[in-house]
Amino acid sequence: GGICAVFDSWMNERAILYRRMNQIPEEWGTAVNVQAMVYGNMGNNSATGVAFSRDAATGENMFNGEYLINAQGEDVVAGIRTPQQITVEGSRRWAALQGISEDDRKNKYPSLEESMPDCAAELIAIANRLEDYYKDMQDMEFTIQDGKLWMLQTRNGKRTGAAMVKIAMDLLRAGQIDEKTTLMRMEPQKLDELLHPVFDKAALKRAKVVAKGLPASPGAAAGQVVFSAEDAEAWAEKKKKVVLVRIETSPEDLRGMAVAQGILTMRGGMTSHAAVVARGMGKCCVSGAGEIKVDYKAKTVEMGGKVYKEGDWISLNGSTGEVYDGQVPTTEPELGGDFGAIMNLAAKYTKTLVRTNADTPRDAKQARNFGAQGIGLCRTEHMFFEGDRIKAVREMILSNDVDGRRNALKKLLPMQRGDFEGIFEAMDGYGVTIRLLDPPLHEFVPHQTATQKELAQEMGLTLEEVKAKVDSLEEFNPMLGHRGCRLGITYPEITEMQTRAIIEAALNMKARGIDVHPEIMIPLVGTLKEIQNQADVINITAAKVFEERGESVPYKVGTMIEVPRAALTADQIATVADFFSFGTNDLTQMTFGYSRDDAPKFLKFYKEHGIIKTDPFEVLDQEGVGQLVRMGVEKGRATKPELKVGICGEHGGEPSSVKFCAKLGMNYVSCSPYRVPIARVAAAQAAIED
Known part of the structure; x- marks a missing residue:
């Protein structure tokens, strides 16, 4: 039956x-x-438990686990009963965190080593044997029936990013695995856990501890309290940071856990649902905080003598199990040691360079610290919004003739030049790809009457004149409208100013001994004549600057392949371009016909109902968009075999997309600074797999 x-x-x-x-x-x-079953609920001489050959949170080479007397396996992970520790050392640590005396611990919560010493010794011996055989940290389940140990299963254990790195490097140093295996053991996305801020040490000393639980998944998290997965999702959609507080978690809470900054539970142990799922997600988690009182109906949690309502701020330390009142500030993590060793291995085996998308000297320096070898995308428009620059940009837009635009652009020139100097300095010795102005001009003008009135006064215009100009810039579909190279073709003075800023900055830094490699990228090209038009403006302007200064610097002119037609005619475009950089954000948008801004409304439904497997804006669609990329690479290099090719869309930091690009023979991928280590490991894995 x-x-x-x-x-x-x-x-x-x-x-x-x-x-x-x-x-x-x-x-x-x-x-x-x-199969036949064994039972851990046959009395006080029976038990069930879960054990790890190493610490799944830190990677420390320390056997650990939890068990329950007179129970079945589900009882341990369900979080209904708080389990006991297998080892004496683990039991003492747990008791100290819970504020339990040694005598009470021995009497009420003895370890398996104390209550069933023979079974504990046999379990530890088996764990060592299994790890030695599989050459990896093991996650084991066991049952003790009437004093006899039975092993139910073993598997490679889930672990945090920190544990993943430490375990792999420890096994490498012990000679159990080789360098390539060490790199292939990395889940690139998990490295993200090591790169984000931790609590500021000075602030932590002042922080008030209001509760203590188990350090189920390390990290630092601060957020506003919510009590259900539904509320967590709703608040997260409004860009609010939340901490999900539950009595205990179940699979129904997964979506809430995914969007939360951290998870706090009243019940459960280190192997309960909340702990295991949080570690798998790389989420900060404190579990088994038995002293807190959660009231779902009132939407409150009482801890440390204070009642916290929905929306109140708390902070979690998943490395110590402590819960703090309020929002504790964070600092940047310190990287080195095993993490640095993994990065060195990645550099040894990779064939694809990893650049970064950076718009400021600060971001460029951060990316270089993570190992970025150049900039694949510097978005010049991001510089236009700082300080008083936006006024000069608006003056340029509102001008009715070329002379007026040129006068406004003269004000921007030194600002842009200064930014480029800082970026060239940060990337000394590496290529820097600078994209010319890309967004439609309406993004730079004010749309509220009060701001328009203020601008009119500054410009000496009437409010009606400003309104008329702003209205004239409105477009039905601006992402397919007057933007990219179309701006430079219509207003060549913009391209001239930006080219002059780039070349002058390069010459200034060259004079200071900086090794500069400027690469000027023309956005949104779809035809040969578009790139030819802009390349002519760039080359003529550069020649003027060289003549004025009496010196020169090598530079490249290339384009962003983000319009499907550009991929289809890449052989023609390559006659002018020195390099291609695939802008897969727009290429995906135009190939699918999905608006990047509006698609989230239905993509979630699509994924849930099997219409698509993954969000194409997160993971490159290799079957469709990827074929355009492949075609662009092949056609471009058929015309110009030495053509430099890279990718600078958000996919440049997504592991499977990085591997796809590496296998196409791209010279580099480019991604945001904090995704550089992820891309470096993915690129190394692609080389090893190849």
Whole structure:
């Protein structure tokens, strides 16, 4: 009957939909495994538990685990009962965190080593044997039935990013795995956990501890208290940072956990649902904080003598298990040691360079500290919004003739030049790709009457004149409108000013001994004549500057391939371009016909119902968009074999997309500073797989 029930369940509508969503062939069918059971709930001489051959949170080479007397396996992970520790050392640590005396610990919460010493010794010996065989940290489940140990299963254990790095490097140093295996053990996305801020040490000393629990998943998190997954999602959509507080978590809470900064639970141990899921997600988590009182109906949590309502701020330290009152400030993490060793291994094996998308000298320096080898995208428009610059930009836009625009651009020239100097200095010795102005001009003008009135007074214009100009810039579909190279073609003085700023900055830094490699990128090109027009303006302007200064500097002129037509005619465009950089954000938008701003409204539904597997703006669509990228690379290099090719869309830091680009033979990928280490490891893995 049990066997038939399983087969019947495989044929119901939900199962059929699951198979279709996950593309499981019908002919695969299913299987039923039938085996005898052992029971951990046959009295006080029986138990069940979960153990790890190393610490899943820190990677420390320390056997640890939890068990429950007279219980079944589900009881340990459900978080309904607080489990006991397997080792004496682990038990003492746990008691200290809970404020329990040594005598009470021994009497009420003895370790397995104390309550069933023979079983504990056998379990530890088996754990060592399993890790030695699999050459990786093991996650094991066991049952003790009437004093006899039974092993139920073992698998490579889930771990935090910090533990992943430490365990791999420890095994490498012990000679159990080689360098390539060490790199392949990395889950690139998990490195993200090591790169984000931690609590400021000075602020932490002043912070008030209001509760203590188990350090289930390390890290620092601060957010506003919410009590349900639904509320967590709703608040997160409004760009609010939240901490999900639950009595205990279940699979129904997954979506809330995914968007929360951290998770706090009243019940549960280090292997409860909240702890395991949080570690897998790289989320900060404090579990088993038994002293707190959660009231779902009133939406309150009482701890440290204070009642916290929904929306109140708390901070979690997932490395110590402490909960703090209010919002504790954070500082940048200190990287080195094993992390640095992994980065060195990545550099040793990778064939694809990793650049960064950076618009300021500060971002450029941060990326270089993470190992970036140049800038793949510097968005010049981001510089236009700082300080008084926006006034000069608006003056340029509101001018009715070329002379007026040139006068306004003269004010911007020294500002842009100064920014470029700082970026060239930060990237001494590496290439810097600077994209000319890309967004439509309406993004730079005020749309509220009060601001328009202020601008009119500054410009000596009437409010009606300003309104008329702003209205004239409005477009039905601005992302496909007057932007990119179309701006430079219509207003060549903009391209002239930006080119002059780039070249003058390069010459100034060269005079200071900085090794500069400027690369000027023309955005949104779709035809040969568009790139030719802008390349002519750039080259003529550069020649003028060289003549004025009596010296020169090598530079490249290239384009961003982000319009499908550019990929289709890449062989023509390559006759002018020195390099291609694929802007996969817009290329994805135009290929799918999905608006980047509006698609989230339906993409979530699409994923849930199997229409798409992943968000194409997060993971490169290799089947469709990827074929345009492949075509662009092949056609471009057919015309110009030495053509430098890279990618600078958000996909440049996503591991599977990085590997795709590496296998196409791209020279580099470019991503945001904090994704540089992720891309470096993914690129090294691609080289090893190749």
